[in-house]
Amino acid sequence: MTKTSSFSAPKGVPDYVPPGSAEFVAVRDGLLNAARLAGYGHIELPIFEDTELFARGVGESTDVVSKEMFTFSDRSERSVTLRPEGTAGVMRAVIEHGLDRGQLPVKLSYAGPFFRYERPQKGRYRQLQQVGVEAIGVDDPALDAEVIAVADAGFRSLGLTGFRLEITSLGDDTCRPQYRERLQEFLFGLDLDAETRRRAEINPLRVLDDKRPEIREMTDDAPLMLDHLSESAKNHFDRVLGHLDGLGVRYVLNPRMVRGLDYYTKTTFEFVHDGLGAQSGIGGGGRYDGLMAELGGQALSGIGFGLGVDRTVLALAAEGVGVGDPARCEVFGVPLGDAAKQRMVVLAGELRAAGISVDLVYGERGVKGAMKAADRSGARYTLILGDRDLTEQTIGLKDMRTGDQRQIPLAEIVTTLSGRP
Structure with missing residues (x-):
């Protein structure tokens, strides 16, 4: 009778196990590599931070802060929160370590798990995996375009094609206050429920992001930020689009776009894949010109994105595109006898030192069982050593792959395998 564990992964937290985990690693590394090619250095962030960092940085009116954060008290009764997103933590680290006092822009990339207490469903997890970048300290439309192009290049490097980039501008301090008043005037003229009216008072833009059909119908004629940009904000946005055109990055204007975080200003964007159903967003981001000052740092601008590794894996599956090599190793060793095993262990160490991944058959197995293990490993080559x-x-x-087998001098095997494809 097979014994099963009484334990399972927490609800809404996916496991990635071999061989499927190879695809997860390939997606994460592919998205990160696109950032490295653009000069983004790596930053490793804490899994949890002071709760106030996210309340101030993300915005208390957002669903992330008001409904979705994993918040608890530590043993010193300090309120801490599992990070729901990456930008606030990066800004905190940049301020704390004085990176903003050096060469600008500060260009950073990161990857890892983030946490939101949501109703689990396909593509929406309580522990979600993301790759992100932040470019801090320079307000340049060319930098906005670079950040967007890095995300676009990351997706395309994996073979993903069936996505679209939606983009808009949320304006700046020269036009947002006037637009806020105009939008609130429109919203307060509607028959809104108490919670939605409260949201309209705190952050009226969030009402335009409401997914309920009745609210969307009522706000069909709402004024849009793109129609009320100041001359400087419009010029900034036009230059971003011009750079994207020059880079060959295709986009669609979406004037109703509202990201789920309060800190966005000016350029705001989202990558969407319709093959994922309701959870169609595979990544997004934007500019956040007031965030650093809000967190106690200099008044420096910034722009960044967060790309969903989980969602990208699902998008690739929807397109029938496979990435990553599920093979555990390139070479699999089959020693026949104790003396052969002793020599094979040493040989495996020599091959690994030469940069070749190697696994061996362990335990007492016959030739047939050992060769089955070699097949299951996915290795390109098998080494067979007997007395x-x-x-x-x-x-x-x-x-x-071909089934061809030949004898090689032991002294030459490392050199032979090092030169093979």
């Missing part, structure tokens, strides 16, 4: 081979100082090298 006779040791006497002759040779080793069997089998190409697992």
Whole structure:
């Protein structure tokens, strides 16, 4: 009778196990590599931070802060929160370590788990995996375009094609206050429920993001930020679009876009994949010109994105695109006998030192069982070593794709495998 564990992963927290985990790693690393190619250095952030950092940085009117954060008291009765997003933590680190006092822009990338208490469903998890970048300290439309192009290039490097970039501008301090008043005047003229009216008082833009059909119908004629941009904000946005055109990054204007975080200003964008159903967003971001000052730092601008690794994996599956090599190793060793195993262990160390991934058959198995293990490993080559081979100082090298097998001098096997594809 098979014994099963009484434990399982927490609800809404996916496991990634071999061989499928190879795709997860390939997606994460592919998105990160696109950032590295643009000069973004790595930053490693704490999993939890002071709750006030997210309340001030993300915005108390957002669903993230008001409904979705994992918040608890530590043993010193301090309120801490599992990070729901990356930008606020990056800004805190930049201020704390004085990175904003050096060369600007500060360009950083990061990856890891983030946490939101949501109703779990396909593509919406309580522990979500993201890759993010932040470019801090320079307000330049060309930098906005670079950040967007890095995300676009990351998706395309994985073979993803069926997505679209939606983009808008949320204006700046020269036009947002007037637009806020105009939008509130419109919203307060509607028959809104108490909670929605409260949201309209705190952050009226969030009402335009309401997914309820009745609210969307009532706000069909709401004034839009793109129609009320100041001359400077419009010029900034036009230049961003011009740079994207020059880079060949395709986009669609979406004047009703409202991101789920309060700190966004000016350029705001989202990557959408319709193959995912309701959870169609695979990444997004924007400019946040007042965030650093809000968190106690200099009044420096910034722009960044967060791309969903989980969502990208699902998007690739929707397109039938596979990435990542599920093979555990390039070479699999099959020693036949104790003396052969002793020599194979040493040989495996030599091959690994040469940069070749190697696994061995362990335990007492016959030739048939050992070769089955070699097949399951996914290795391109199998090394077979027996007592006779040791006497002759040779080793069997089998190409697992073609089935060809030949004897190679033991002294040459590392060099032979190092030069193979």
